[in-house]
Amino acid sequence: MPYREVLIAAGQDLALRLSDALLELGALSVDVEDRLAGSEQERALFGEPGMAQPPAAWSDNLVRALFSDEAGADAALLGLLAEGVLPDLRGVRQQDVAEQDWVRLTQSQFQPVCIEQRLWIVPSWHEAPADAPMVLRLDPGLAFGTGTHPTTQLCLRWLLRRAPLRGLQVLDYGCGSGILALGAALLGADAVDAVDIDADAVQATRLNAEANGVALRHVCHVDELPRQRYDVVVANILASPLRLLAPVLAAQARPGGQLVLSGILERQAEELIEVYAPHASLERWAELDGWVCLAGPVHA
Incomplete structure (x- = not known):
């Protein structure tokens, strides 16, 4: 049985009101998109660290609300009229939407990724290539880290270039799915904490470690980590928290130990190098698609 989708053209303020009202009126999901997408008037809507907060919606929007059936969609539209959210139904459309396996549809967006022609990051719902020299099985769950983002790939490349990591203790600070911690463990680090x-x-990190047969020493909330200094501290977060965490991350590394930082846009790199200058000698190690990985030793 198909789902029923309601489509409503709306300005910025109305789009936000509609989103809240439709969910209260029984919508299974509500999505707001730019009506001008694909045209010369299309514009990006996203925020970056250090920049002004972006608007919550475009000036010209298309609100899509999904309902289990036509009766539910009709009832919601009557509710919008009764509550005065909409003055009338001009410009409102409805259409059937075929039932889909939404989980599989989302999973299909994440494909296996090969880093440095050595390490394959393979989502749990895919098969690893038969000739893959090293495989990291991954299910991100609700956490960040699928191996597809440039910042993750930069950090993995840094670890791979320094492998084997025998004799080293590694901390993955802000572990997300655990992908960097697991990568360090697979590359031979003596002990890895996340x-x-x-x-x-x-x-997610605990489950992924179990799925890969990898032993991580500590996987916990940051406040529960035992006092320890590391040979390598990897933090793939964002520039704003990295600024604030400069003394904290530097204190986690032993004198001469390496800090590896990513989640940094090219235009933010020099500022981060200056922020960390009292603690470590960071340099631009590599760049990918507008993102930068900084790395360097902590001061003795």
Whole structure:
């Protein structure tokens, strides 16, 4: 049985009101998109660290609300009229939407990724290539880190260039799915710890470690990490938290130990190098698609 989709053209303020009202009126999901997408008037809508907060919606929007059936869609539209959210139904459209396996549709967006022609990051719903020299099976769950983002790839490349990591202790600070911690473990690090402030990330890292047969020493909330100094501290976060964490991350590394930082846009790199200058000698190690990885030793 098909789902029923309601489509409503709306300005910025109305789009936000419609989103809240439609969910309250029983919509299974509500999506707001730029009506001008694909035209010369299309514009990006996203935020970056250090920049002004972007608007919550475009000036010309298309609101899509999904309902289980036509009766539910009709009832919601009557509710919008009764609550005065909409003055009338001019410009409102409805259409059937075929039932889909939404989980599989989302998963299909993430394909296996090969880093440095050595390490394959393979989502749990895919098969690894038969000739893959090294495989890291990954299910991100609700956490960040699928191996597809340039910042993740930059950090993995840094680890691969320095492999084997025998004799080294590594900390993945802000572990997300655990991809960097698991990569370090597979590359031979003596001990690897992974911490995050998000309980979902901690859980995802534990499950991914188990799925790969990898032993991580500590996987926990950042506040629960035992006192320890590391040979390598990797933090793939964003520029704003990295600024604030400069003394914290530097203190996690032993004198001469390496800091590896990513989640940094090219235009933010020099500022981060200056922020960390009292603690470490960072340099631009590599760049990919507008993102930068900084790396260098902590001061003795």
